[in-house]
Amino acid sequence: PYVITEPCIGTKDQSCVEVYPVDCICDAGEQFMINPEECIDCGACEPECTVEAIYPEDEVPEDMQQYITKAQEFFGLS
Numbered sequence: 319p320y321v322i323t324e325p326c327i328g329t330k331d332q333s334c335v336e337v338y339p340v341d342c343i344c345d346a347g348e349q350f351m352i353n354p355e356e357c358i359d360c361g362a363c364e365p366e367c368t369v370e371a372i373y374p375e376d377e378v379p380e381d382m383q384q385y386i387t388k389a390q391e392f393f394g395l396s
């Protein structure tokens with residue numbers, strides 16, 4: 319699945335929310351988050367983010383790895 323990382327915090331541009339085809343991105347307070355169980359890996363959201371906060375899970379930078387867990391916890395998956 320795709321993961322939204324730190325640059326979204328305080329930005330919440332929401333361009334990503336307008337393009338994705340399934341109901342998997344939601345407002346999680348300080349940032350938006352993608353539900354990893356509902357993400358269909360379409361990749362539509364990634365190029366839309368103006369601050370490049372979105373990565374495929376296996377390309378999330380070392381210093382942003384915690385956002386993978388953060389999303390799992392937010393959606394009650396861990």
Ligand code: F3S
Binds near residue numbers: 368371
């Ligand atoms: Fe956040 Fe980027 Fe979407 S800032 S709300 S991940 S377009």
